Amino acid sequence: MDYSQFLAMKQEIGLLVVFLLVFLYDTFMPKKAQSNLPGVTCLFFALFTAACFCPCLLTNAESFSGMYESSAVIVTIKNILNVGVLIVLIQSMKWANSEMQIMRRGEFYELLLVTLFGMYLMISARHFLLFVIGLEAASLPLAAMVAFDKKHYESHEAAVKYIMTAVFSSAIFMMGLSFVYGLTGTLYFDGIANAIVGEDQLNVLLIVALAFVISGVGFKLSLVPFHLWTADVYQGAPTSVTSYLSVISKGATAFAFLVIMVQVFGTLYSQVWEWMLYGLIILTITIGNLFALRQSNMKRFLAFSSISQAGYIMLGVIALNTTGMASLLYYILVYIFSNLAAFGVVSAIENKTGKLSMEDYNGLYKTNPRLSFAMMLAMFSLAGIPPFAGFFSKFFIFTGAIQQGSIAIYVLVLIALINTIPSLYYYLRVVKAMFINDSETPIESFRSATSERLGLWISVGGIILLGIVSCVYNYLLDLTAPSDMFAGLL
Amino acid sequence: MFENILIYFVVIPLVMLGGLALCKNIKQIRAVAVVGSLALVGLSIALLLGYLEQRAAGATAEMLYVDSWSWFAPLNINLAVGVDGISVAMLLLSAIILLTGSFASWKIEPLPKEFFLWLILLSIGVFGFFISIDLFTMFMFYEVALIPMYLLIGVWGSGNKNYSAMKLTLMLMGGSAFLMLGLIGIYYHSAPEGGQLTWNIIEIAQNNAIEKDWQYFLFPMTFVGFGVLGAMFPFHTWSPDGHASAPTAVSMLHAGVLMKLGGYGCFRVAIYLMPEAANELAWIFLILTGISVVYGAFSACVQTDLKYINAYSSVSHCGLVLFAILMLNTTAMTGAIMQMLSHGLMTALFFALIGMIYGRTHTRDIRMMGGLMKIMPFLAVCYVIAGMASLGLPGLSGFVAEMTIFIGSFQHTDMFHRVFTIVACCSIVITAVYILRVVGKLLFGPVQDKHHLELTDATWWERLSTITLIVCVAAIGCFPNFFNDLIKFTFSPEIFTVLGIN
Numbered sequence: 001m002d003y004s005q006f007l008a009m010k011q012e013i014g015l016l017v018v019f020l021l022v023f024l025y026d027t028f029m030p031k032k033a034q035s036n037l038p039g040v041t042c043l044f045f046a047l048f049t050a051a052c053f054c055p056c057l058l059t060n061a062e063s064f065s066g067m068y069e070s071s072a073v074i075v076t077i078k079n080i081l082n083v084g085v086l087i088v089l090i091q092s093m094k095w096a097n098s099e100m101q102i103m104r105r106g107e108f109y110e111l112l113l114v115t116l117f118g119m120y121l122m123i124s125a126r127h128f129l130l131f132v133i134g135l136e137a138a139s140l141p142l143a144a145m146v147a148f149d150k151k152h153y154e155s156h157e158a159a160v161k162y163i164m165t166a167v168f169s170s171a172i173f174m175m176g177l178s179f180v181y182g183l184t185g186t187l188y189f190d191g192i193a194n195a196i197v198g199e200d201q202l203n204v205l206l207i208v209a210l211a212f213v214i215s216g217v218g219f220k221l222s223l224v225p226f227h228l229w230t231a232d233v234y235q236g237a238p239t240s241v242t243s244y245l246s247v248i249s250k251g252a253t254a255f256a257f258l259v260i261m262v263q264v265f266g267t268l269y270s271q272v273w274e275w276m277l278y279g280l281i282i283l284t285i286t287i288g289n290l291f292a293l294r295q296s297n298m299k300r301f302l303a304f305s306s307i308s309q310a311g312y313i314m315l316g317v318i319a320l321n322t323t324g325m326a327s328l329l330y331y332i333l334v335y336i337f338s339n340l341a342a343f344g345v346v347s348a349i350e351n352k353t354g355k356l357s358m359e360d361y362n363g364l365y366k367t368n369p370r371l372s373f374a375m376m377l378a379m380f381s382l383a384g385i386p387p388f389a390g391f392f393s394k395f396f397i398f399t400g401a402i403q404q405g406s407i408a409i410y411v412l413v414l415i416a417l418i419n420t421i422p423s424l425y426y427y428l429r430v431v432k433a434m435f436i437n438d439s440e441t442p443i444e445s446f447r448s449a450t451s452e453r454l455g456l457w458i459s460v461g462g463i464i465l466l467g468i469v470s471c472v473y474n475y476l477l478d479l480t481a482p483s484d485m486f487a488g489l490l
Numbered sequence: 491m492f493e494n495i496l497i498y499f500v501v502i503p504l505v506m507l508g509g510l511a512l513c514k515n516i517k518q519i520r521a522v523a524v525v526g527s528l529a530l531v532g533l534s535i536a537l538l539l540g541y542l543e544q545r546a547a548g549a550t551a552e553m554l555y556v557d558s559w560s561w562f563a564p565l566n567i568n569l570a571v572g573v574d575g576i577s578v579a580m581l582l583l584s585a586i587i588l589l590t591g592s593f594a595s596w597k598i599e600p601l602p603k604e605f606f607l608w609l610i611l612l613s614i615g616v617f618g619f620f621i622s623i624d625l626f627t628m629f630m631f632y633e634v635a636l637i638p639m640y641l642l643i644g645v646w647g648s649g650n651k652n653y654s655a656m657k658l659t660l661m662l663m664g665g666s667a668f669l670m671l672g673l674i675g676i677y678y679h680s681a682p683e684g685g686q687l688t689w690n691i692i693e694i695a696q697n698n699a700i701e702k703d704w705q706y707f708l709f710p711m712t713f714v715g716f717g718v719l720g721a722m723f724p725f726h727t728w729s730p731d732g733h734a735s736a737p738t739a740v741s742m743l744h745a746g747v748l749m750k751l752g753g754y755g756c757f758r759v760a761i762y763l764m765p766e767a768a769n770e771l772a773w774i775f776l777i778l779t780g781i782s783v784v785y786g787a788f789s790a791c792v793q794t795d796l797k798y799i800n801a802y803s804s805v806s807h808c809g810l811v812l813f814a815i816l817m818l819n820t821t822a823m824t825g826a827i828m829q830m831l832s833h834g835l836m837t838a839l840f841f842a843l844i845g846m847i848y849g850r851t852h853t854r855d856i857r858m859m860g861g862l863m864k865i866m867p868f869l870a871v872c873y874v875i876a877g878m879a880s881l882g883l884p885g886l887s888g889f890v891a892e893m894t895i896f897i898g899s900f901q902h903t904d905m906f907h908r909v910f911t912i913v914a915c916c917s918i919v920i921t922a923v924y925i926l927r928v929v930g931k932l933l934f935g936p937v938q939d940k941h942h943l944e945l946t947d948a949t950w951w952e953r954l955s956t957i958t959l960i961v962c963v964a965a966i967g968c969f970p971n972f973f974n975d976l977i978k979f980t981f982s983p984e985i986f987t988v989l990g991i992n
Contacts, residue, residue: 323565385637386630395626395670399565402674410671410707417667424663428640428656436644436652470562477564 005063008070011052011078012120018044019113026106034106038093038451041109045089049082066188067127072479074124077255077329084248084336085116091344091455092240094351094448100151108148111141112244119252123259128177128187131256135173138252139166139220142245146237158236165219165229173216179209189263197267207272210265214276217260220253221310224283231291234303239350242299243343246306251332254310258317258328266489269320277318278408282415284311289422296358298346301426302339305382308423309335312394312416315401318409321486324400326476327393333472334381334393337462341378344456345371348448355443358430362439368446372434374456381463383427384420392467394420404490494557495537496571499581499617502529503610510610516602520592523606527589530617534582541578542976553623553692561627570624570690575977576827577620580747580754583831584616586962587746587838591739593955594842598646598737605646608638609739616747625673625689625759629666632755635748636662639732639740647735658732662719669715669755675708676700676763694763705767713760713768713775720752720812721805722775723782730789733801738845741797745804746838750830753811757823761815772816773906779816780910782809787920791927796844796854799928800837803880806917807833813914814895817907820978822898825891827977832879832887832966839876839959843869846952850945856928861937866947870933872956877925879963882918887966892918894970 006013022041026034058072089109096105118137125131143166147159181187183206184195196206218226234242265273288308295301313335316328348371350356365372381390398413448456466472491497506526513519537555544554553572561567573581591609598605615635622628636659643655673689679700680688688694700708718725729749733741761768786806793799807829814826846869847862848854863870879886882893899911937943948956966973 380637386633391630391633395674396565398670399674399677402671402678405678410675413674414667414671417671418664420667421660421664425656425660428659431641432644432652432656435641470567474563477562481564 008061008063008068009124010057011070011075012117012124014048014051015113015117015120018048019110019117022106022109022113026110035097037106037109038089038096042086042089042093045082045086049079049086052079052082062126064127064130066190067130068121068124069126070124073325073329073483076476076479077123077252077332078120080329080333080336081116081119081248081252083333084251084340085112085244087336087340087344087455087458088112088240088244088248090451090458091243091340091347093451095238095240095347098351100149104148104150108145111145115139115141115145116248119248119256122252122256125256126189126263128180128189131260132170132174132177134256135170135220138249139170142166142241142249145241145244146233148241149238152236154236155238156236158233161229161236162233169216169219169226172212172219176209176212176216179205179212183209189260192264193267196265202268202271206268210268210272211276213260213265214273214280217253217257218280221250221257221314222307223280223310223314224287224307227284227288227307230307231295231300231303234306235297235299239299239343239347242302243340243347246302246343247336247339250306250310250313251336254313254317254328254332257314258325261317262320262485262489266320266486269489274318277314278412281311281314281318281412284308284314285416285419289419289426292426293422295426298356298358298361298430301358301430302342302346305423305426306339308419309339309382312397315397315413315416318412319397319401319404320489321400321403322480322483323403323477324397325483325485326473326480327396327400329476329480330473331393331397334389334462334466337459337466338378338381338388338390341374341456341459341463342382344452344459345375345378348452348456349443351452352446352448353443358433359439360443361430361433362437363442364434367442367444371448371456374460375434376431377460377463379427379430383424385424387464387468389463389466392473396473491557491559494555494571495533495540496555496557496573496621498533499530499621500614502526502533503614503617506610507607510603510607513603519602519606520596523592523610524589526610527585527592530585530613531582531589534578534585537573538578538582538976541573541575556623556692558624558690566686566688567626568624568690569622569627571621572623572692573621576754576757579827579831579973579976580620580750581617583750583834584613584620584747586958587742587834588613590838590842590955590958591742593951594742594845595737595739596951598739601645605642605737608642609743612638612642612740612743612748616743616751619751620754623691625676625691625694627689628691628755628759629670629673632669632751633663633666635751636666639736639744639748642740643732643736646737646740648737649735650731651735654728654731654735658728661725661728665715665718665725667715668711668718672708672711672715673759675704675711676759679704679708691758691763700764702766705764706771709760709764709767709771710774712764713756716752716755716760717775717778717812718752720749720756721782721786721808722752722812723778723785723805723809726782726786726805726809729805730798730801733804733841734795734797738841738848741841741845742838745801745841746834749804749808750811750834753808753815753826753830756812757815757826761818765818768816769818772818776813776816776907776910779809779813780913782806783813783914783917784920787917787924790924791920794855794857796847796856796928796932797841799856799924800840800844803840803921803924804833804837806921807837807880810892810895810914810917813910814898817895817899817902819898819901821901822895824974824977825894825896825898828887828891828894828966828970828973831973832891832963835959835962835966836876836879836887839872839956839963840880842952842955842959843873843876846948846956847873851939851942856931857938859932859938859942860935861933862942863933865937865942865945868947868953869956872960873933874929875960875963877929879967881922881925885964885967887963890967890970 121134143163149155222230292304381388384394556572558570618631790802882888
């Protein structure tokens with residue numbers, strides 16, 4: 001075997017090293033040094049994240065006879081995820097140091113890194129076997145993480161729900177794959193694509209297979225109608241896990257979905273999956289918004305908001321051009337910062353007071369002005385209000401979609417745009433609670449932990465700077481422009 | 491970047507924000523607000539003089555002070571600025587209203603710092619919008635101007651403020667949803683096949699490449715998008731509630747300046763870039779705006795809340811702006827711009843006075859008040875002057891504007907335009923009805939409440955604020971030619987002549 005093949009997998013190897021270091025530290029260091037575990041993990045991961053930005057990684061490479069691929073775009077999406085994970089790790093330090101978790105936090109970090117590894121494989125896979133390995137590695141440990149609050153009944157319920165849907169969706173996904181294999185005789189992405197082009201007539205089995213694949217991934221992305229697990233799992237899971245689930249897992253799956261749809265089934269776009277995805281996007285955005293309107297628990301509220309955000313992310317897939325892909329990456333990046341800012345505030349308040357209901361946020365500005373400001377920026381960014389990053393990411397994802405030029409896409413974007421009105425309403429509800437409503441029993445003034453503040457500062461900094469400072473999006477556009485993924489698909 | 495004078499319209503408010511963050515007490519906050527807005531007024535006067543000087547020296551370009559800095563280069567998004575006569579006039583108007591608004595919120599409570607913070611953020615949006623000639627930047631500033639309204643009304647407003655704030659924000663954002671689609675659509679059709687796509691208004695107009703079919707789709711999108719902010723029927727319902735609940739300075743800025751963003755945008759984007767569709771679809775919107783004009787005036791007649799009366803009168807007057815723009819000829823459009831200036835100043839004056847009266851009597855219901863002429867003569871006289879400007883007394887701004895609009899409208903000889911012009915003309919009479927009704931009940935007539943007899947007249951900052959506005963209203967009324975000359979250059983773009991519309 002040619003071991004130099006592993007050199008293409010520099011990021012995976014780096015992550016593995018971090019994982020091993022954390023594991024060894026957790027297992028073999030004396031009790032005293034163990035209290036530093038969260039800090040040490042953050043440090044290792046921060047170093048790894050920084051190292052991954054080395055421009056020398058931005059090369060095209062493939063190994064294992066094309067099962068694994070790495071390119072500048074792939075390295076970048078992994079870097080984006082790394083940044084998000086780093087913020088999650090920083091924000092969860094307070095929680096990991098709490099009485100309940102101190103015994104088990106090593107496992108939390110290890111599971112988290114394993115799922116990230118799985119997501120890396122999903123992104124880089126160019127063969128469905130490797131993809132499924134990644135998918136499972138990214139799903140199953142998450143169920144253990146969801147169940148992390150041992151003493152909370154909801155946490156267990158959420159974990160059971162999660163594992164059931166995860167396994168169920170994997171089964172559907174693999175059912176679809178088996179059809180594909182039966183039709184084409186290969187599981188390589190490009191092999192399948194070539195086999196499909198060769199066919200004169202559209203095989204009905206292929207449509208079924210495609211529907212299965214889309215619904216399998218749709219479960220992970222919580223697209224409507226595959227979203228039923230989302231709210232319960234988000235609510236039941238510990239807040240740190242919820243924030244990880246809502247941004248990192250979603251971001252990685254969204255990109256992997258783009259790659260599958262374009263590289264494997266790209267030629268079927270106008271025949272088959274354009275209309276499937278149209279329906280999914282409209283349903284996802286609309287239903288997500290309508291359900292978010294009536295939520296009173298902050299975590300459930302953010303769950304439904306994240307469902308509708310996933311619909312917007314899908315616009316980057318349906319765009320079928322490089323602008324759309326760059327916008328999708330940018331949207332994920334901005335979404336990570338905005339959502340983590342929101343979750344940062346929620347978890348800071350939860351850690352201090354245990355309060356999670358939107359009513360508890362009444363009058364927050366009078367007692368905790370800074371937290372309220374951070375929350376307000378997060379809400380504005382999620383709602384797409386300039387000059388915050390969310391405005392730019394929404395605008396660009398629409399621009400990317402419309403570049404396609406058909407009337408249908410204009411209608412789709414118009415529906416998505418009209419949906420921003422109810423979304424603005426529920427985001428403003430939070431702002432209203434904090435700034436306008438009065439409360440008899442407001443959350444008392446408190447100083448959040450240093451780690452929480454650090455996490456919030458990073459997220460808020462991202463929200464403010466990512467949009468106005470144009471170089472990030474310009475970089476992504478330049479990065480994706482040479483890609484010939486979309487050539488000849490429309 | 492900083493050698494262009496226009497950029498300071500955004501930089502100064504940003505500096506003000508920084509200054510506000512450092513403020514410790516109400517005096518410092520007032521100082522920052524007044525000094526900053528004085529600087530803005532000074533800047534816009536300097537710009538006005540510079541602009542006139544360049545025009546006198548023979549500059550014939552459509553826009554002056556044009557500059558462009560690359561922002562999102564791959565999508566050709568630039569921070570492009572430039573002004574013509576209309577923008578110069580609008581910038582001056584905004585600066586004056588910001589200044590008088592700062593005086594009008596001299597004693598704002600609670601949280602004065604946050605109040606001015608949002609107010610200045612709003613003004614950044616307004617100034618940025620008027621200096622931009624890049625569709626993306628323009629739209630960004632447009633939205634920046636909208637969102638502070640929510641908190642300004644929600645926190646500092648009165649009455650049914652939660653409802654009004656939410657309604658206003660959602661309706662305006664709904665408008666901008668259509669607008670966003672329209673703008674992106676314009677971008678993708680901004681150049682002929684194979685050409686470099688652009689967001690720059692001047693370049694798009696020169697390219698004149700938007701196919702007619704697309705114009706039919708994009709024109710209604712952009713016109714409705716901006717029209718919502720211009721209080722076009724049936725999308726005007728945010729305006730009465732919003733203005734009635736907002737605190738004084740916010741009503742002033744919103745009715746005085748922000749609603750002008752709608753009219754300005756309709757002109758600058760919808761009509762200027764898509765003249766063919768404008769020419770053919772204008773009748774639909776003429777009907778809608780015609781309804782605005784008359785319906786707003788009739789509604790004002792039956793209201794008893796001072797702010798509601800003025801808000802409905804704004805619907806009527808802003809409807810007239812859009813109405814005139816849609817006449818698509820130079821005279822009416824000049825009138826539209828005059829009307830924007832006139833209404834901006836006049837309505838700001840109204841809202842300022844209503845705020846001052848409300849601050850004393852604690853009621854805005856005209857049935858509860860009377861005989862204010864005896865009690866607070868200064869405010870009462872100012873109210874009469876504002877009323878006279880509103881119903882179009884010669885010598886004040888309203889007359890000039892409405893006269894020009896109706897002369898322009900009458901240049902169309904067909905039945906349809908004639909009928910609608912006559913209908914819109916009727917609004918002058920209706921305006922007189924509701925203005926005189928208020929003046930009669932509120933200022934003359936018997937004193938309704940004995941406690942009102944002890945009330946005091948205006949303080950110095952209130953006088954300063956109202957006198958400034960009255961002077962401006964009279965200036966437009968007495969020297970209309972100056973403003974006419976200022977804005978006339980805008981109406982000589984080739985685009986109108988090419989299409990033979992004029």
